[in-house]
Amino acid sequence: DATKEGYDHFMIKEINEQPRAIADTIKYKMHEGDIDFGENAFTKEEIEGFNKIYMVACGTAYNAGIVGAYAFEKFAKIPVITDIASEFRYNDPFIDKNSLIILPSQSGETADTLAALRLAREKGAKTLVLTNVVASSLDREADKTIYCYAGPEIAVASTKAYTTQIISLYMLALDFAKKLGTISEDEYKNILEEIKAIPEKVKEILNNIEDIKKYAQEIKDFESMFYLGRGLDYSSVIEGALKLKEVSYIHSEAFAAGELKHGTIALIEEGTPVVTVATQSNIIEKTISNVKEVISRGANIFAICTPDDHLEEISNYAYILPKTIDALYPVLAVIPQQLLAYYTSNAKGIDVDKPRNLAKSVTVE
Numbered sequence: 001d002a003t004k005e006g007y008d009h010f011m012i013k014e015i016n017e018q019p020r021a022i023a024d025t026i027k028y029k030m031h032e033g034d035i036d037f038g039e040n041a042f043t044k045e046e047i048e049g050f051n052k053i054y055m056v057a058c059g060t061a062y063n064a065g066i067v068g069a070y071a072f073e074k075f076a077k078i079p080v081i082t083d084i085a086s087e088f089r090y091n092d093p094f095i096d097k098n099s100l101i102i103l104p105s106q107s108g109e110t111a112d113t114l115a116a117l118r119l120a121r122e123k124g125a126k127t128l129v130l131t132n133v134v135a136s137s138l139d140r141e142a143d144k145t146i147y148c149y150a151g152p153e154i155a156v157a158s159t160k161a162y163t164t165q166i167i168s169l170y171m172l173a174l175d176f177a178k179k180l181g182t183i184s185e186d187e188y189k190n191i192l193e194e195i196k197a198i199p200e201k202v203k204e205i206l207n208n209i210e211d212i213k214k215y216a217q218e219i220k221d222f223e224s225m226f227y228l229g230r231g232l233d234y235s236s237v238i239e240g241a242l243k244l245k246e247v248s249y250i251h252s253e254a255f256a257a258g259e260l261k262h263g264t265i266a267l268i269e270e271g272t273p274v275v276t277v278a279t280q281s282n283i284i285e286k287t288i289s290n291v292k293e294v295i296s297r298g299a300n301i302f303a304i305c306t307p308d309d310h311l312e313e314i315s316n317y318a319y320i321l322p323k324t325i326d327a328l329y330p331v332l333a334v335i336p337q338q339l340l341a342y343y344t345s346n347a348k349g350i351d352v353d354k355p356r357n358l359a360k361s362v363t364v365e
C-alpha cells in the first residue's frame with residue numbers, strides 16, 4: 001500500500017511522522033523568529049477580557065486539552081476548566097462573553113464538540129477551534145481557528161494529532177502570556193527554544209524501541225493493567241492508557257498515583273503490568289514512593305522517566321527520556337506509550353489501524 005510508505009500500518013507511520021508534524025506545527029505559528037498567529041491571534045485587549053477558559057473536546061483531543069490547560073494556567077495565569085464535550089453541552093455551563101472556549105478536534109467534525117461550540121456561541125462566549133482539517137465544520141463555525149499541520153491522520157488511534165495539539169496549545173498560551181505580561185522575557189524565550197528542540201528529541205525516542213517491544217510481549221496476555229502519574233504525568237498516562245485499550249483491548253486504567261491507596265492498590269498482584277510516567281521534578285519523590293508500593297505487591301513496572309530519577313534501580317524497565325523542561329515532558333512521554341500500544345496490538349494480531357467498534361470520527365451523538 002503506497003500511502004503507508006513502506007510501514008506495516010498507518011498507526012506506526014503516523015507515530016514516526018511526529019518529528020516532521022511537530023516541526024511544521026511550530027513553523028507555521030512563527031513569523032520572524034517569534035510566535036505569530038496572524039489573523040487568528042487575539043489582541044491584548046481581547047485576552048484581557050477573558051476571565052476564564054473552558055477546554056472542551058472528546059477522546060484524545062480532550063487529553064491534549066488537559067495538558068494544554070496546564071500551560072494557560074502556568075504561563076498566562078488564566079483559570080481553565082476542562083470538560084468533555086458530551087458533558088459540557090448538557091451541563092448548563094457557566095459561561096458568558098468573558099469566557100473563551102477552546103475546542104481541540106483532529107477531524108473538526110465530532111458531533112459533541114460541534115454542539116458544544118454552538119452552545120458556547122449562543123451564550124455569547126468566544127470560541128477558538130484547534131483542528132487538523134481545514135474547512136471542517138468546527139473550523140467554519142468558530143470565531144477563530146488554529147491548525148495543527150499534522151497532515152492526514154488515517155489510523156483510528158490518534159497519535160500525531162495529540163502531540164501537535166499540545167504544541168499548538170502551548171504556543172497559544174505563550175502568546176497570551178506575552179501579551180498579558182505574565183511571563184518574563186527570559187522564560188518565554190527559554191520555553192520557545194525548548195519547544196523548537198522537541199522534534200529532534202522525538203526522533204531520538206523513535207530510535208529506541210527494543211525494551212518497548214519486549215514489554216509488549218510480556219503484557220499482551222494480561223486482561224488488565226494500570227498507568228500511574230501525578231500532575232502533568234497523570235495527564236500523560238490518561239492518554240497512554242486510552243491508546244493501549246483502543247488498539248490492544250487490554251483493560252487499562254490511568255490513576256493519579258496519590259489515589260492508589262484509595263482503591264486501585266487492591267488490584268495489584270504478582271505480575272500486574274504497571275506503566276508509570278515520572279518526569280515532574282516537584283513531585284518525583286512522591287511518584288517514586290507510589291512505584292515502590294506497587295513493586296512490593298509484585299507489579300511489573302515500565303517506568304518512563306528522566307535521567308535524574310534513578311527509576312532504573314527499582315523498575316523492571318526504565319525508559320529514559322531525553323531531557324526537556326518539566327512543562328514539555330508530556331510530548332515526549334507519550335511517544336513510548338504510543339509505541340507500547342502499537343506493539344502490544346501487533347503482538348496480539350489485532351488490526352491496529354481499525355480496532356473493533358471504533359470510528360475515526362464520531363459525527364453522530
Ligand code: G6P
Nearest residue numbers: 059060061105106107110158359
Ligand atoms: C474518536 C477517535 C479518537 C478521537 C475522538 C475525537 O473517538 O477514534 O481518536 O480522539 O474521536 O475526535 P476529534 O476528531 O474531535 O479529535
